[in-house]
Amino acid sequence: MMSSNQRVAPTPEETRWAAFKDRLGRGWYKFRRNRISLVGGAMVLLFVFLASFAHYVTPYPHHAGAYTDFINAFQPPSTAHWFGTDSLGADVLTRIIFGSQISFMLAGVVLGISVPFGVFLGLLSGYIGGKTETVIMRITDIFLALPALVMALAICAAFTPSIDKAMLAVASIWWTWHCRLVNGITRSIKTEEFVQASQVLGASHLRIIFKDILPNCASPIIVKITLDAGFVILVGAGLSFLGLGAQPPAEDLGTMISIGSKYLPERWWMTVFPSLAIFFIILGFNLLGDGLRDALAVEEGV
């Protein structure tokens, strides 16, 4: 009879998987304990949900986009229109939720383009080093020579104001942050013994990059992406506010605030509610990112 105490030694894949599950579980536990990050996570989920199902959750989905109903314009908040109506008579609440769609889309597109690109260049430059690294790093220096918003503004100068050009402008700057981050991590890990061990064992460079270096970048990148989402939305709203991003009638929150600010202080609801909305969206991402940073034990400064 086979003794149940006998166990076959686990394979490397099994141990790695077990270790990964353990880290995940531990990270989730730490995350759960931090109430602030839970609140942030809940907020983000809520807003993303609302934006995704905007058509179904908003009271007046037909008010989005080009819509005019001047008779009902400038209505203060009421039971029919919780956040009032704007200069064209559209329901502010509806437009806020549809506007947030644009903000999330902006974040998604910008990060979706810039993160892979930046991470790739970061890995490359950090691993290869030498002239390649110098060239890549100098290019990032140029893009970082101006604060993000200003640089985006300058790039937008070339185009007619529109949301997609704004997205392009922001994306073309954003990769630099991730590139720098990953470059730094790669450089410091490159000299660690486990990488050298892989090299001695004859692992190909690609394998080293993906198996040894990249996993170490995963946590900081995840934290940074979460915090970035908030920041990208902030920059996007800023661009829109200045008239360079989302254009009416496809307004995003920044545009709404810009238009609404002209009607201060009498028609305050046109400014205050979009402002609150964008504040809570950004706050949600920040809280979430902060909580993730704690749970995944990444240092500050990311």
Add this chain to the structure above:
Amino acid sequence: MRFSYFLLRRLLHTVLVLFGLSILIFIIARTLPGDPARLALGPFAAKEQLEKLRHTMGMDKPLPLQYWTYITGIFRGDFGLSFQTRRNVALDIAHYLPATVELVLISILWVLILGVPLGVMAARYKDRWPDNLVRVIAFVGVAVPPFVVGLILQLIFSYLLGVIPTTGRLGLMTSPPVRHTGLLILDSLIDGNFSALGDALLHIILPSFAIAMTGIGQIARLTRGSMSDVASQDYIEASRGFGIPNRIVAFKYMLKPAFIPPLTILGLTFASELSNAFLVETVFAWPGMAKYGIRAILRKDFNAVMGVVLIIGLAFVVVNLIVDILAGYVDPRIRKRQEEE
């Protein structure tokens, strides 16, 4: 010896980066769609007029030549002509820059005066209510868009309470000081014009605070973290162990190392202040670089855009350089790292 070598290399690097920036923006501005000449002269301009303007602007020459003319012009102080104002962009900038400089300087003052003490207080009362309050302030500061802060402040203090004027640098009724530096506060002091001084201060208080919110949040948070890190260090315990009084330990031996992380991000804080300035100036109709720059962007006045970009880029890299040198001066560990690079 080694430090001046490091300095030289940084300066060289700075110059290269600025050149790269200028090339980048130049290419973007000049090669992309949109006809600035038409925008400047309007849709009814005749063809010859457009051609004449293009010729004056040098737009009919090949691109590298245009760049070369431009760059050499910079060193002579000739930033090209603005489409809008028809004068040297350098003059335009000289006109609008001081307003922004004054605003950003006061904002930095806010950040230091509020951010640092808040952080120290939070560390001192760690995990009790002052700490939590500061954390809330920090989160809010970083999450709120600056233009929202500006609008809300405007709403409360200008519209609702009526204590602070809504827009501009100076009220229409106040007689302005003579323009020595362009900085109203300084100029009023020089002139002894106290009514202008008071009015200028009143006008600057809201926009500068709106700009400073992000920085206050960042610095408070970082100061708190680094103060509490330092407090638990061995060397603090050791200095107490050697008999150094607590007051000295706190104010000298804890503060100095604790200031280093906030110091190193001052460059970043300055960057966010600049960005915020662009947004807040619009809210308060502040006659500064933002107004000029944004109008230039919308009208495709590329000489003006180049000028603004270069000046801001210059300011930014210079500030970063100063911050890095300062950090190296205060913390020998950083200096060592700098020398090793």
Add this chain to the structure above:
Amino acid sequence: MVEGKAILDIRDLHVWFRVYEGLSKVLDGVSLHVQEGERVGLVGETGCGKTVAMKAAMGILKSPPAQFPQGEVLLAGHDVLTMTPSEILKMKGRTISMIFQDPLSSLNPVFTVGQQMFDVIRYGRRRASDDGRLTKAKLRKTAVEELTSVRLPDPERILKLYPLELSGGMRQRALIAMALVNRPRLLVADEPGTALDVTIQAQILALLKALVNEAGIAVLLITHDLGVVREMAERVYIMYAGQIAGEGPVAEIFDDPKHPYTQGLLSSVPRLTGEVLAEGIPGTVPDYTEAPSGCRFHPRCPYAMDQCVNQKPPMVELSAKRHVACYLYSGGGNE
């Protein structure tokens, strides 16, 4: 008792910590004393509570987490546990001083050696204030004298350097200089030199020994390194899990260990000659929130008896200078 005055006298000290899991009862009735000019070692493995005992002696245990349900810590006759912070402060530097393990982390990285040293001298005020006014020149002179006495070459230059510009050995010497400059009556040394290379550590220890002997400074040496204790100390206490296992002159304890733990400890030291591999002591250091009752060593002791579990063994006097806390010896010696 013994001749001379006890500069440090810890009597039946209990120290508890409130932690998340409950109450961590780290020290369970620790008694030890150091006479003026004596060199005493406190030996125990990591986690045995010797650092806690040392911090209690220094008066640097923070009181909300730490509780002192019983016992006294008498420094030059005054109970540290009842003193106000300012009174404790007066003692630091002059009555009691200490050296930490890692010289790099013990020195403030953003101040020069000179700046830190001057402040120590200035606030210690032991020597330089002999004729009143403390001038910069006097500070410098005292600092240079002290740095010279720790055999640092070119002390003038060292004063201007930052800690990271010095080698490990130099830092340790500078730290010793700072600790001794105000001529404390007692020096507490926590694992001195463990952060250094062995050869440098040997030099530093020899230097320390010479200095304290010359100045008549008492030393409490806290370490897990038996070799260090053998070199430096005259008398040694063996500590295990917050209890004192035994005490006596160094040579006697090493040649003829009585307490089962001490025996285990000494047999754990690998020998360069001989056949047998070093044995460890089976088991691990207990968790202080659920410490064993009675003698805390009983779970790991090969000679454990019933009374060992029930009650903590009292200190038995085997000779005038030798004591051991073990029921194995309760019958012999003086009752």
